[in-house]
Amino acid sequence: MYDIVNYEEAGTVQEAIRLLQANPRARLIAGGSDLLVKIYKGKITDAELVSLRGIIALKDISIEGDGTVRIGACATFSRIAGHPLIRKHVPVLAEAVSRVGGPQIRNIGTIGGNICNGVTSSDSAPTLFALNALLRLEGADGTRVGPIQDFYLGPGKVDLRQAEVLTEILLTKENYQGFGGHYIKFAMREAMDIATLSCAAVCKIVGQNVIADFRLALGVAAPTPMRCLRAEEIARGRVFSEELLLETGRTAVTEVNPRTSWRATREYRLQLVEELSKRAFKQAFVKAGGVLL
Amino acid sequence: MITKKINCTVNGRQVSIEVDIRASLLDVLRDSLHLTGVKKGCAVGECGACTVLINGEPYDSCIYLAVWADGQVINTIEGECKEGRLSKVQQAFVDEGAVQCGFCTPGLIMSTTAMLQSGKKFTREEIKAELSGHMCRCTGYQNIIKAAQKALED
Numbered sequence: 001m002y003d004i005v006n007y008e009e010a011g012t013v014q015e016a017i018r019l020l021q022a023n024p025r026a027r028l029i030a031g032g033s034d035l036l037v038k039i040y041k042g043k044i045t046d047a048e049l050v051s052l053r054g055i056i057a058l059k060d061i062s063i064e065g066d067g068t069v070r071i072g073a074c075a076t077f078s079r080i081a082g083h084p085l086i087r088k089h090v091p092v093l094a095e096a097v098s099r100v101g102g103p104q105i106r107n108i109g110t111i112g113g114n115i116c117n118g119v120t121s122s123d124s125a126p127t128l129f130a131l132n133a134l135l136r137l138e139g140a141d142g143t144r145v146g147p148i149q150d151f152y153l154g155p156g157k158v159d160l161r162q163a164e165v166l167t168e169i170l171l172t173k174e175n176y177q178g179f180g181g182h183y184i185k186f187a188m189r190e191a192m193d194i195a196t197l198s199c200a201a202v203c204k205i206v207g208q209n210v211i212a213d214f215r216l217a218l219g220v221a222a223p224t225p226m227r228c229l230r231a232e233e234i235a236r237g238r239v240f241s242e243e244l245l246l247e248t249g250r251t252a253v254t255e256v257n258p259r260t261s262w263r264a265t266r267e268y269r270l271q272l273v274e275e276l277s278k279r280a281f282k283q284a285f286v287k288a289g290g291v292l293l
Numbered sequence: 294m295i296t297k298k299i300n301c302t303v304n305g306r307q308v309s310i311e312v313d314i315r316a317s318l319l320d321v322l323r324d325s326l327h328l329t330g331v332k333k334g335c336a337v338g339e340c341g342a343c344t345v346l347i348n349g350e351p352y353d354s355c356i357y358l359a360v361w362a363d364g365q366v367i368n369t370i371e372g373e374c375k376e377g378r379l380s381k382v383q384q385a386f387v388d389e390g391a392v393q394c395g396f397c398t399p400g401l402i403m404s405t406t407a408m409l410q411s412g413k414k415f416t417r418e419e420i421k422a423e424l425s426g427h428m429c430r431c432t433g434y435q436n437i438i439k440a441a442q443k444a445l446e447d
Contacts, residue, residue: 001313001315001316001320002358003315004315005295006295007297007314007358007360009360032357032358033338036317036338037338040336040337041337051361101338101426102341102425102426103351103404103422103423103426104338104341104344104351104352104404104426105338105353107351107352108352108353190422190425191422191425191426192339192425192428
C-alpha cells in the first residue's frame with residue numbers, strides 16, 4: 001500500500017487550484033510514474049494527492065489558427081508520440097518522448113509531469129528547450145505564460161508556485177516551422193534507462209547548406225536541462241561543414257557543467273557533450289533538407 | 294482507512310468494489326479479486342511482471358492506483374484462456390519454449406496480446422521495442438521474441 005493519507009480528484013483546473021489552496025500540503029498527481037515511486041521509496045510520506053487525471057481538457061493536443069501547437073500537460077508520451085499533429089509539425093518531439101522508459105511507462109507518464117519533476121535527465125526537456133517551448137501555468141491569481149528555460153530552477157526544483165497547475169506546453173510556429181530536429185539519448189540500455197547524457201538539436205537552413213538558425217539543448221550536462229547559446233551563435237549564418245561541427249562541439253563543452261555520478265564520470269559526460277552535439281547537429285541539418293558534401 | 298467505490302470490467306466481468314485509496318491496481322487484482330496470475334516484481338514500474346491491459350493498452354498495474362480503474366476495462370492473464378483453450382499468444386509461448394520460471398510470462402503475454410489486437414504488423418525490431426518494458430531474469434529473450442513473432446504472424 002502506498003503511504004497516501006488523502007486523495008482527491010479534480011474535474012477541472014479551477015477545482016484543482018481550489019483543492020490546492022484548501023490544503024497547502026497537497027500535491028498534484030498526473031501519471032504517477034515518478035510520484036508513486038517516490039512514495040513507495042519513502043521519499044514522500046503521508047502523501048496528500050490531488051489528481052489531474054479526470055481533467056479531459058488537459059489531455060488535448062491541438063493547433064491554433066496562428067500555428068501554435070498546444071499540448072495539454074496531461075497528454076501521455078504515447079499519445080504525443082502517435083499524434084498526427086506532433087508527427088507532422090514537430091516530429092523530433094515524437095522521437096524524443098518515444099525514448100522514455102518503455103511502452104507501459106509511456107502509456108501512463110505525462111509530459112507535464114516530466115517537466116514538473118524538474119530532473120535534468122527528462123527525455124522531453126532538451127527538445128522542448130530547443131523548440132523554445134512556452135508553459136502555461138494557471139493559479140489562483142490568474143494565468144502566466146513563460147519560457148520553459150525559466151521554469152527550471154535547480155535539480156528537482158521548478159517554478160511551480162503554491163496552488164498553481166501547469167496546463168499546457170505551447171510551441172509557436174516560428175519556433176518549429178522549417179526546422180529539422182534530432183534527439184539523441186545516450187544510455188546503457190535501449191529501453192528502461194535514464195539518459196547518461198541527452199542532446200536535442202534543431203536547425204533551419206537557407207539554400208542547400210547555410211545555417212539560418214540552430215539551437216542546441218542538453219540533458220544531464222548540468223543540474224538542469226540547458227541550452228548551449230555560444231555554440232548556437234557560432235553556427236548561425238555559417239555554411240555547414242565538418243569544420244563547423246567540430247567548432248560547435250568544442251564550444252558546447254565550454255558551456256556545460258556535468259557531474260560525476262554512478263552512471264558516468266564528469267569527464268565521460270564532457271566527451272559525450274562534444275560528440276553528441278556534433279551528431280545531433282548533423283542529423284538535424286540533414287532533416288532540415290541540408291545536403292552533405 | 295479511506296475507500297472509494299469503483300466499477301470496472303475485469304476479464305469481461307462487471308466488478309463493483311470498495312478499494313483503499315492507498316492500493317495499487319496490482320494490490321486489488323491480486324488480494325481482493327485473487328487474480329494472482331498478475332505478478333508483483335519490482336513494484337516500481339521497471340520489470341513489467343504486473344502488466345495488465347487497460348482499455349486494450351499495456352500498463353504496469355503496480356504504479357496505477359486502484360481508484361483510477363473506475364470505469365475502465367481491464368484484462369489479465371486469467372481472461373486469456375477461454376473454455377480450456379489457450380489463446381493464440383499463450384499457445385505460441387508454449388510452442389516456442391518461451392517460458393522458463395514463468396514469472397515474467399503473464400505480463401509478456403498481455404503486451405503481446407495488445408500488439409495482436411492492434412491489428413498492426415510488427416518487424417522483429419518493433420517487437421523488441423514493444424516488449425522492452427519487460428524483464429526476463431531467466432534471460433529467455435530469444436524464445437520470447439520468437440513466440441511473439443509466431444503469435445503475430447498471420
